[in-house]
Amino acid sequence: MADFKKQLASIDRRLLIGGGAALGLTAGFFGLRPSNNGAEATPYFNAMTGALKREKLERPTLVIDRAALDRNIDLLKADLSPGMGYRIVAKSLPALGLVKRIMERAGTDKLMVFHQPFLNYVAANVPGANVLLGKPMPVAAAARFYDHAAPGSFDPARQVEWLIDTPQRLAQYADLAKALGVAMRVNIEIDVGLHRGGVRDKATLKTMLEAIDAAPGLSFSGFMGYDPHLASVPGLLGWQESAIENSKAVYRGFVETARAHYGEAWNRDALTLNTAGSPTYRFHTESKIANEVAVGSALVKPTDFDIPTLEGHEPAAFISTPVLKTAERTEIPGLEFLYGLTSAWDRNSAKTAFIYGGKWLAKPVAPQGLQLNSLFGRSTNQEMLNHSDHISLKPGDHVTFRPTQSEFVFLQFGDIAVYDPAEERIVESWPVFQQGA
Structure with a gap:
């Protein structure tokens, strides 16, 4: 009987240690998991988007503040x-x-x-x-x-x-x-x-x-x-x-x-x-x-120029483009079964928006937490962006990017829309240089 009690105590200790290890691994998993970075666009970007919509600029547009x-x-x-x-x-x-x-x-x-x-x-x-x-x-x-x-x-x-x-x-x-x-x-x-x-x-x-x-x-x-x-x-x-x-x-x-x-x-x-x-x-x-x-x-400070020597300069160039389609799940063709795993690991990949255009030298900034999907791949026609459930996007909404550089990117969108944030409207249109005579 004493031996049996010792065996039970030993089993209890192993279970306790094993359970603790499992809890530790689980905590470690969730500790390493990317945080939910999603947030709705700020009033600044919403006002810019509203100005573009009033001008019926429902296409990829380069905007200068x-x-x-x-x-x-x-x-x-x-x-x-x-x-x-x-x-x-x-x-x-x-x-x-x-x-x-x-x-x-x-x-x-x-x-x-x-x-x-x-x-x-x-x-x-x-x-x-x-x-x-x-x-x-x-x-x-x-x-x-x-x-x-x-x-x-x-x-x-x-x-x-x-x-x-x-x-x-x-x-x-x-x-x-x-x-x-x-x-x-x-x-x-x-x-x-x-x-x-x-x-x-x-x-x-x-x-x-x-x-x-x-x-x-x-x-x-x-x-x-x-x-x-x-x-x-x-x-x-x-x-x-x-x-x-x-x-x-x-x-x-x-x-x-x-x-x-x-x-x-x-x-x-x-x-x-x-x-x-x-x-x-x-x-x-x-x-x-x-x-x-x-x-x-x-x-104009593209993202490549977010450097200490330019402290005080502020971003003045943006790309705004409409959302064409949305989905409540992020499904990769042929790998649909991975949805539960990928969204559990990275909540910022849970939902999907397809935008008008894409594959620019630019980074999404509004709404906050949008990210590209390397498994799905890039597209110049309808780029996939993923986001968490902290963001609500629907067709007709706009997303905003910051260019990484200006010299090539500025030439891809036709006329530049000049935005006045005080008046919250597009006040001018600046044609870009032509690459060939």
């Missing part, structure tokens, strides 16, 4: 010291109305253009612009610009600076200027640490300056040193600070070489000494070396 844009422009200008110029990066803001609003509010006529058809368009529609090419263009593209230049007050000899990165490309442009009988201003791309091309040593620079001086149609107009990599250098042990100083020292060295080359003819105020980009413009608020910064994306 004009008030947020203006605040970003004002912040940029406040960051820059007197004497530091600002050049608008048009590839990141590819709409004429958008560019003109920034030009007016920021008080600048300087643009950076990266595409030959855009250059022709700007020349025809913004005759007062001062344009720096943002990348070295094939010489045939430069020739096409002149072939298609519309008559008007825009003077390429004064208002365009062609970016040149190598002695070989410089020779091609010298031949083009001679063949066309035109004057071309040459801005030299320098490598200040990005290592994506550009002049890397003073000997090459001297050779190029001599070649510019010898070519009747060419003139030296300055330098462009792009440095977005600096924002990604870790601050640990002073690495970022050191990288910034090294980059500025390289730029300063090229400037000093050019100054020595031209001697008494050197006129810094007549040159374009361009640097920075959206992630790094705050490293160059004073004009001790460069005399202008190039900034584009910071003014």
Whole structure:
């Protein structure tokens, strides 16, 4: 009898231990399970959606919050010291109305253009612009610009600076200027640490300056040193600070070489000494070396620019699109039996909405907690989005995304809808640049 009691006690202990382990595993399972992130859209996004619906914009639409844009422009200008110029990066803001609003509010006529058809368009529609090419263009593209230049007050000899990165490309442009009988201003791309091309040593620079001086149609107009990599250098042990100083020292060295080359003819105020980009413009608020910064994306702040160096800038660009279909379950073709398991594990995958369009470089933000389904796959036609039961979506509702970047995404939706949050209405429509002439 005593042995039997001992056996019962042993069984009880094993059951207790086993039960505790099972409870621990269950608790661990639910502890690791994704939290329910669903929440209805905020009043801000509901008001934006309402404005689009009143305009019958029941299609994927790129929206600019004009008030947020203006605040970003004002912040940029406040960051820059007197004497530091600002050049608008048009590839990141590819709409004429958008560019003109920034030009007016920021008080600048300087643009950076990266595409030959855009250059022709700007020349025809913004005759007062001062344009720096943002990348070295094939010489045939430069020739096409002149072939298609519309008559008007825009003077390429004064208002365009062609970016040149190598002695070989410089020779091609010298031949083009001679063949066309035109004057071309040459801005030299320098490598200040990005290592994506550009002049890397003073000997090459001297050779190029001599070649510019010898070519009747060419003139030296300055330098462009792009440095977005600096924002990604870790601050640990002073690495970022050191990288910034090294980059500025390289730029300063090229400037000093050019100054020595031209001697008494050197006129810094007549040159374009361009640097920075959206992630790094705050490293160059004073004009001790460069005399202008190039900034584009910071003014609309896609998600790729949610970075510490752009603190204070706010999102101003969104994509809004209608919901076409909804389902109370998320069913994957051929794997319907998994619904119970997947929804138990991730409550954010319980329900489904199919939207108008999709597969953009963008992330859903409203309602909160929408997510893509990797098993179902992506679609440019009717993208599947999943969500929890904390969200109620029905056909005709809209969902809102933030683009991850602007330069390509902005060109996918036709005219941009300009939203005024104070009036809660669409107040303008800005056509985007055309990719081809």
